[in-house]
Amino acid sequence: MLRYLTAGESHGPALIAIVEGLPSGLALTADYVNRQLKRRQGGYGRGARMSIESDKVEFLSGVRGGITLGSPLTLYIGNKDWSNWSQIMSPDPEALVEEKVVTRPRPGHADLAGALKYRHKDIRNVLERSSARETAARVAVGSTARKLLEELGIEITGQVLQIGGINADIGKNDPEELKKHLASSQVLCADPVAERQIIDRIEQARQKGDTLGGVFEVRVHGAPAGLGSYVHWDRKIDASLAAALMSIQAVKGVEVGMGFNGAALMGSQFQDEIFYQKDRGFYRATNRAGGIEGGMTNGEVIVLRAAVKPIPTLYQPLQSVDLIDKTISRAAIERSDVCAVPAACVIGEAVVAWEIARACLEKCHGDSLDELKENWSHYLTYLRQV
Ligand code: EPS
Numbered sequence: 001m002l003r004y005l006t007a008g009e010s011h012g013p014a015l016i017a018i019v020e021g022l023p024s025g026l027a028l029t030a031d032y033v034n035r036q037l038k039r040r041q042g043g044y045g046r047g048a049r050m051s052i053e054s055d056k057v058e059f060l061s062g063v064r065g066g067i068t069l070g071s072p073l074t075l076y077i078g079n080k081d082w083s084n085w086s087q088i089m090s091p092d093p094e095a096l097v098e099e100k101v102v103t104r105p106r107p108g109h110a111d112l113a114g115a116l117k118y119r120h121k122d123i124r125n126v127l128e129r130s131s132a133r134e135t136a137a138r139v140a141v142g143s144t145a146r147k148l149l150e151e152l153g154i155e156i157t158g159q160v161l162q163i164g165g166i167n168a169d170i171g172k173n174d175p176e177e178l179k180k181h182l183a184s185s186q187v188l189c190a191d192p193v194a195e196r197q198i199i200d201r202i203e204q205a206r207q208k209g210d211t212l213g214g215v216f217e218v219r220v221h222g223a224p225a226g227l228g229s230y231v232h233w234d235r236k237i238d239a240s241l242a243a244a245l246m247s248i249q250a251v252k253g254v255e256v257g258m259g260f261n262g263a264a265l266m267g268s269q270f271q272d273e274i275f276y277q278k279d280r281g282f283y284r285a286t287n288r289a290g291g292i293e294g295g296m297t298n299g300e301v302i303v304l305r306a307a308v309k310p311i312p313t314l315y316q317p318l319q320s321v322d323l324i325d326k327t328i329s330r331a332a333i334e335r336s337d338v339c340a341v342p343a344a345c346v347i348g349e350a351v352v353a354w355e356i357a358r359a360c361l362e363k364c365h366g367d368s369l370d371e372l373k374e375n376w377s378h379y380l381t382y383l384r385q386v
Contacts, residue, residue, distance in 0.1 A: 002358040004141045008077075010133035011085035017075040017137040019062070019144055021361065024070030025369035026148055033057040033143040036346065037077070040139045043342030044186040045202040045212070047335055049133075052081050057140045068144075070367060075140045079133075089128070100124060103323045106331040108312030115323055123323065123332070132249040132340060135347045142350020145357035151369060152360055152376055154222040157182075158349040160189045161305065163214035163341050164201040168194040188216070188342040206338045209315030213250065213308045216345035218352045220291070220302035224383055225282070227297040227359035236295025237359055244351035245306045248344055253307035257290020272300070281384050297359075299383070304352060308344045311337055 001021050008015035037055040055077050062073030082089070087096045102123035105111035114126030146156060159182055161168050168191035170178065181190040187202075189195045205212050228237025242254040262270050265288075272284040284300050291302035313336035320331040337343075364379055366372025 002361055006137035009128035010131035011081055011089050013082045015077045015137040017141045019073040019141055022068050023366045023369045023372050026068040028068055028147050029066050030057050033140050036139050036143040040343050040346040044199050045339030047337040055136050077136050102332045104320045104329050104332040106312045107318050139350040142353045146353040148357050156220055156349045156353045158218045158345040160341055160345050161215045161217050163198045164212035166194050166197045188345050202339050211311040212339040213310040214341035215307050217305045218348045223297045225299035228295050230294040238292045240355045244355045248347050250308045251306045252309045255305040256292055257303050258288045308341050
């Protein structure tokens, strides 16, 4: 069973993740993970924190000589900002906890509900963990899954479709063009015209002390039919993918395939008709279902989209009420980003990679990569010949 936990506060010493269940024999280097960590830090619209950090992973266990051992992996990402916070965030009883106290909850943040739930008088105790800083650990974790999927011939790609109401026109690009634009885009957007407008809109929002949200898409290429299951609610792969995407900070909606737009069609217009070719097996000519039917992959490209709300920290803050003295006041201002949708897309790729890898291992098992690949290859042969 593939599982993981993350730990760490945004301004604490480090983020940690423990990953269990990766097969032995997988080639995995810090450089590989670091490439994804770097992508997550990018994107036009990030705040000052990203110029302090340059996230790098260290394997504290589970990898030897660049190869996984099958034992739990411990992933460590140090926070450079810790040196500015070590006295305030120290675990020692002498910590300067009276400094940088936050008492005016930001609407839209975890601040208020978190303080009420855990009976905190200082909202810092909430925001340090609810911060999207935690997603660095999840991207590191997802990179280990991405590496495993590469071995199985599965590729995960992501792109931003909309920021601040500006939609990318991706219909006219062929997949290679798309990849080229994506590789150089500052907002992970395949449409260069939309990209320029998005950057302008982010600048306008920054000048107004405001923030922006948007929509990103993640696609999974090469997943065979039969990942997930129809037999029980918690084995349906669309459910686990939606939960994983929804768990990303600020995500407010998830779609599979046509999603909400499909609801207005007739059944005859929506369903993807079934075809068969010798040596290819069953396939579809359309993909409105987004590669998932009945809680299982159907062999087509998996298409997932997530809606990211605008970041709650506003430099022109909205009304709030002080947690302690109950006076009406403006919400607290914490250093933050104007727009983190491109980062959210990279995080989306990571959490999707994780769920797909989990489903692949559940389907074909393997304590070692070789064992998994043998079982995988038998299954793919069966699908082609059935
Ligand atoms: C975040 C606030 C900012 C962001 C942070 C998420 O951090 P800070 O308060 O240190 O400036 O930059 O994101 C990250 C640190 C990151 O690595 O993505 C928040 O309040 O959620």
